[in-house]
Amino acid sequence: MSGGRRLYLDGVSVVFDGFRALNNLSLIVEPGELRSVIGPNGAGKTTMMDVITGKTRPTQGTVNFGEIDLTRMDEAGIANLGIGRKFQKPTMFDALTVFENMELALKAPRGPIACLRWKLTGGARAQIEQTLEEIGLQERAQDLAGILSHGQRQWLEIGMLLMQDPELLLVDEPVAGMTDAETEQTAALLVRIAGRRSVVVVEHDLEFVRALGRRVTVLCDGSVLSEGSIDHVQNDPRVIEVYLGR
Amino acid sequence: MSLAVLPAAPDARLRLGLRAGLGLFILLLAVMPLLNLLPVSHPLHVSDFLVSITGKWICYAILALSLDLAWGYAGILSLGHGAFFALGGYAMGMHLMRLIGPRGSYGHPILPDFMVFLGYQELPWYWLGFDSFPFAMLMVLLVPGTLALVVGWLSFRSRITGVYLSILTQAMTFALMLAFFRNDMGFGGNNGFTDFKELLGQPLNTTAMRSGLFYASLLALVLSFLLCLRITRSKYGRVLTAIRDAESRVRFLGYDTTRHKLFAFVLSAMLAGVAGALYVPQVGIINPGEFSPANSIEAVIWVAVGGRGTLVGAVLGAFTVNGLKTWLTSAAPDLWLFVLGGLFVLVTLFLPKGLIGLAKGRTK
Numbered sequence: 001m002s003g004g005r006r007l008y009l010d011g012v013s014v015v016f017d018g019f020r021a022l023n024n025l026s027l028i029v030e031p032g033e034l035r036s037v038i039g040p041n042g043a044g045k046t047t048m049m050d051v052i053t054g055k056t057r058p059t060q061g062t063v064n065f066g067e068i069d070l071t072r073m074d075e076a077g078i079a080n081l082g083i084g085r086k087f088q089k090p091t092m093f094d095a096l097t098v099f100e101n102m103e104l105a106l107k108a109p110r111g112p113i114a115c116l117r118w119k120l121t122g123g124a125r126a127q128i129e130q131t132l133e134e135i136g137l138q139e140r141a142q143d144l145a146g147i148l149s150h151g152q153r154q155w156l157e158i159g160m161l162l163m164q165d166p167e168l169l170l171v172d173e174p175v176a177g178m179t180d181a182e183t184e185q186t187a188a189l190l191v192r193i194a195g196r197r198s199v200v201v202v203e204h205d206l207e208f209v210r211a212l213g214r215r216v217t218v219l220c221d222g223s224v225l226s227e228g229s230i231d232h233v234q235n236d237p238r239v240i241e242v243y244l245g246r
Numbered sequence: 247m248s249l250a251v252l253p254a255a256p257d258a259r260l261r262l263g264l265r266a267g268l269g270l271f272i273l274l275l276a277v278m279p280l281l282n283l284l285p286v287s288h289p290l291h292v293s294d295f296l297v298s299i300t301g302k303w304i305c306y307a308i309l310a311l312s313l314d315l316a317w318g319y320a321g322i323l324s325l326g327h328g329a330f331f332a333l334g335g336y337a338m339g340m341h342l343m344r345l346i347g348p349r350g351s352y353g354h355p356i357l358p359d360f361m362v363f364l365g366y367q368e369l370p371w372y373w374l375g376f377d378s379f380p381f382a383m384l385m386v387l388l389v390p391g392t393l394a395l396v397v398g399w400l401s402f403r404s405r406i407t408g409v410y411l412s413i414l415t416q417a418m419t420f421a422l423m424l425a426f427f428r429n430d431m432g433f434g435g436n437n438g439f440t441d442f443k444e445l446l447g448q449p450l451n452t453t454a455m456r457s458g459l460f461y462a463s464l465l466a467l468v469l470s471f472l473l474c475l476r477i478t479r480s481k482y483g484r485v486l487t488a489i490r491d492a493e494s495r496v497r498f499l500g501y502d503t504t505r506h507k508l509f510a511f512v513l514s515a516m517l518a519g520v521a522g523a524l525y526v527p528q529v530g531i532i533n534p535g536e537f538s539p540a541n542s543i544e545a546v547i548w549v550a551v552g553g554r555g556t557l558v559g560a561v562l563g564a565f566t567v568n569g570l571k572t573w574l575t576s577a578a579p580d581l582w583l584f585v586l587g588g589l590f591v592l593v594t595l596f597l598p599k600g601l602i603g604l605a606k607g608r609t610k
Contacts, residue, residue: 079500091495093488112509115482
């Protein structure tokens with residue numbers, strides 16, 4: 001990634017009908033960093049993702065990616081800026097094959113005419129195949145996405161994010177419902193991806209966060225409760241009280 | 247490391263079979279006007295009635311294709327596609343009216359009969375230019391296309407989808423019907439246009455002209471099919487399918503889904519307009535009844551019965567349902583609407599993929 005931009009959230013609040021989903025949240029993710037975000041249900045993790053990707057407008061506060069103000073852009077604009085998001089529930093196009101799903105995600109002109117004229121070049125094909133190999137789905141390229149297992153769907157979704165060549169990857173609960181082996185593979189995959197790009201992982205599973213082994217941010221009631229290594233936050237009395245101690 | 251690189255065709259054999267069947271069917275249609283020339287006593291003689299009604303069905307099949315592009319692929323369930331068909335028909339009708347010239351009952355050199363009757367002194371501005379064939383053909387595309395552009399842009403950008411969009415399009419065709427019923431709109435009101443005399447310098451009531459229109463429609467059907475095939479098999483077609491199944495996900499991939507849907511909707515409306523334009527000279531009349539909401543709903547049923555999202559299914563459905571309609575409305579006229587409704591319920595409940603889905607089930 002050339003240069004790389006940092007994600008900068010300062011004093012962000014989101015209020016829904018009087019409920020403060022985010023409350024004066026501040027967070028910085030450096031270029032190439034792999035950051036885990038944990039917190040109890042309703043801590044605002046998903047709302048934070050929504051704000052970064054333009055799905056939800058913050059009531060107040062600053063959300064910058066490098067020099068760019070994300071609060072002024074729509075979802076498609078933010079996606080094209082190089083911020084990719086993986087949803088909690090993997091969403092892909094079941095009526096299309098794994099390969100076609102990847103092809104749609106591939107960074108290329110996005111207009112109707114450009115898509116109508118699109119021809120799959122050798123370079124693009126190689127790029128798709130390389131990413132399929134990285135996410136371990138090369139054998140499934142010609143299968144309909146609808147018949148993939150749960151774990152494979154999560155990887156395909158991550159693969160589709162990678163096709164957009166994002167600078168920042170937001171990954172929401174990647175290992176929910178996965179087997180232990182799949183969880184391990186997913187951790188290794190995310191560690192591989194980070195460095196070349198920034199990755200923010202939202203997760204419940206503490207074992208998984210430990211396997212990632214990087215900086216952890218704990219959210220509670222819409223703001224940051226604690227931040228540091230997994231050992232640091234696990235020993236933070238405030239964290240133990242609201243989250244781990246339960 | 248070797249990878250299978252071509253996009254998969256899980257039911258390639260079925261697809262090939264359907265294509266071959268369609269090709270054969272088109273060929274069969276193509277010889278109909280020729281068989282019509284045989285003496286009536288000949289066993290292979292095809293009656294005038296059958297040729298003319300098949301010509302109508304071909305136009306319906308084009309309408310069904312256009313609807314399949316919007317609904318079957320892009321997920322835009324338009325319950326007002328009949329309006330685009332009717333607007334194409336009216337544009338053609340205006341051209342045919344201008345060509346009547348002084349041969350009308352009132353013998354006015356320029357004004358159509360209904361305008362003389364209603365006391366018009368001169369041609370309204372929006373009738374200018376329609377005496378030219380190329381201009382009229384341009385309007386056949388532009389009028390439905392522009393309406394689709396405006397309605398589509400307003401609804402897609404406000405993210406109106408699903409049943410709300412269906413209701414909106416239904417209201418659109420209903421509003422147009424009411425408007426076209428009014429005499430002061432300048433489109434002949436209740437009676438619409440009829441008594442057409444000629445097209446491209448040829449009288450309309452000759453066998454040669456009827457065959458010509460038949461073949462023009464057939465050619466339009468084949469070209470529309472190839473165009474839709476080209477669209478749906480491109481990456482753009484896969485974007486449309488993706489929008490149909492998970493629009494917000496497509497947006498997060500960085501596609502401006504409003505633009506993509508608009509493009510498909512406008513193209514589809516133009517195809518429907520072409521179908522209407524070919525229909526009018528064959529039936530010899532166009533009136534506001536063509537805007538009737540029931541027409542648009544019937545078109546949706548053709549596509550549903552044939553199997554949406556397959557193109558071949560749309561053509562199949564248009565011919566099957568209309569064949570059934572023609573037979574039933576003469577055999578048991580009171581039953582038709584019940585059968586039509588029942589057909590829709592049955593297909594929705596038991597054949598979500600239509601007749602094509604039935605064929606797919608058998609090959610497995």
